[in-house]
Amino acid sequence: METFGLRWLLLGWQCLVIPAWGQEFYTAAVYEHAAVLNPSGKIPSTRQGALRHMKKNLDIYQEQVFAASKQVLHQLSCMARNGSMYLIANMGERQTCEQSDPKCPPDGRYQFNTNVVFDSEGTLTAKYQKWNLYFEVAYDTPKTMQHIIFNTPFAGRFGVFTCFDILFYEPAVSLIENYGVKQIIFPTAWMNQLPLLSAIEFHQAFAAAFGINLFAANQHHPEYNMTGSGIYIPLDFPYYYNSESSEGKLLVAKVPIITSTQNYSLQQSKSQMTSAFLEETNYLEASLLQKEGGKQEQTGPLESSDPGYVFHNVMMFDNYTFISLTGLKGNLQVCSNTLCCHVAYERSNYTPSNLYALGAYDGLHTVDGTYYTQVCALVKCAGSSYDTCGQSVTTASDIIDFRLWGNFSTTHIYPAILADGMKIYRADTRGWTNNNYYMTKKGMSAGLVTAVLYGRWYEKDYCC
8 A cells, every 4th residue: 555645634724716707806716724633643644544634624625526535736727616716725745756866755756735726727836845845844845946827817827835935035025035925825834933924924024015916815723723815905004813713714805906027126126215205294103102102212221100110021932022001102222232222102091001012123033933023113012011012912901103214224025913802904094204114003993912013024034
């Protein structure tokens, strides 16, 4: 009996692109699937067993399609054709290799985490093998990094990458900047990490930073902290986050067609956005805050109850430098290495036990992946003492108007605002001014949990 090499094999999630044949919009859907998992995930299954397990997931998508026990791609093809849609699915792929290949595994086959793309006729038009693996011991890294782009008759070009890829320049950012791709298909099994990297928080920030359409389809397994999918587009961003229900969710939205092939650069947006910032007149003026609240900086040893208390805490496995927010108004600064972060704020109310802090981090992240970040984050602390700042929290009651900015050395900055009950907001304004990147927000209807400018300095990922 031939052994199928995957520890588990399933159609974990899917993203559907459904043509509406309009001139300006098309209809798209993402499905957050509560995948049927292999109960013996650490034991390799037979090929027949793996296909039987995959069929359980396929039947959730289409109960009446005849299963082809040895032709799973055939079933997916039928789904796309019968539904007159483009279908993108994530699945395990096996490729045989010769023992003369020095990287060929002992069992003579590579195993890849692969996205497959079917057009509306059911034709397999593209596939992408994941480049940046995340503790995926059952999978191999492909020999070459792939930039996968496929064309549609209704909305032009789409790019594809998977999950952990989104945190790196290759292939995610290079698809957008070097190939001008403005529409991205993104299957994922994202494990939410608060307060900075929950799925809906970071994926919306990525789409907003580049001005693209991002279709993010997550797995739905709250027991593994996996939930959060969305259709993140310039006009709106319908999303789903539910850590209580065991059911999946289908999101459908009208999507504006973005077909521009012009290379997009965050650096180009500096001059374009500066004027908008300078013309902003309806927000809190920093000079007024300095006059009324005063600029709070540490000048000597302070107690935690003192205004402008500076301290260090671990957040997301990194050692952040924090400064406390006190009072109803303030203008604060805190620095880490070359990065200095600032916030001007006004709160709806203030109680000493309801703590917020401004954090800065400029350094190499080395836990669960190695990558260089520059981060300015305004966070609600999880408890009534400052040693809880940076811990996971999802509830907040304080309405805070703010302007957050920093002197980032990278142009790749992802702005995110997370509010009470895992609600996400977009910034009112954002961009560059005087070599600082900023964002502003005023008049939120829910308490602020996190406001973050998450910078990725890709060039320094392997330098330090």
